[in-house]
């Protein structure tokens with residue numbers, strides 16, 4: 273097992289609003305995540321999960337505290353460095369898939385490479401679509417795909433740039449039970465085949481069964497951190 277720390281969070285706080293309307297969405301989080309770990313973050317609605325993911329991806333800046341990705345401090349970056357950091361380091365899978373309807377499956381998957389002016393790694397592309405079993409979807413448009421197929425295209429899109437971390441916010445929130453389990457299994461496949469570090473948010477305990485570690489959050493704090501035997 274690789275012991276390299278890919279994500280290091282220290283003394284993290286995020287407050288929304290002021291005075292009467294103040295909400296401490298993240299209320300003192302310290303966390304280290306190892307390279308290649310598949311981590312589930314489990315918590316009720318309003319517990320701060322999305323805020324935490326947005327802080328890690330640099331979509332939000334913290335009220336205080338530091339976030340380091342692979343030794344680089346990202347929590348103090350300003351635009352455009354924040355966007356560049358996100359492009360280089362992070363792959364994101366959304367609940368609503370966020371595919372572009374006028375692009376084919378293939379075009380959606382390779383879009384992050386185009387945006388970053390990076391060459392598509394064709395062998396890796398073929399390997400990913402094989403692993404995710406979406407060979408038959410790459411020529412189709414999103415409107416011609418099922419929810420599960422769309423989410424697999426979105427996972428391929430998150431993996432294509434070899435990001436340091438894949439972040440998934442309730443990636444099964446728009447899927448039925450069977451497709452939810454299948455989607456999380458495929459995230460595990462990405463961890464196993466590509467040593468991909470994955471942080472998945474969910475409020476469904478059952479979906480944490482494929483992860484190496486389950487972190488439970490409540491009111492912006494970590495209340496339980498369980499490492500499974502590997």
Ligand code: ADP
Pocket residue numbers: 288289295296297315316317318319320321322323324
């Ligand atoms: P979760 O993803 O676990 O449901 P969130 O991170 O979305 O939790 O929200 C954590 C808390 O912060 C909640 O009380 C929510 O109402 C509040 N919150 C989230 N985003 C904002 C915002 N943009 N402005 C004010 N309050 C917010």
Ligand code: MG
Pocket residue numbers: 321322323
């Ligand atoms: Mg949320």
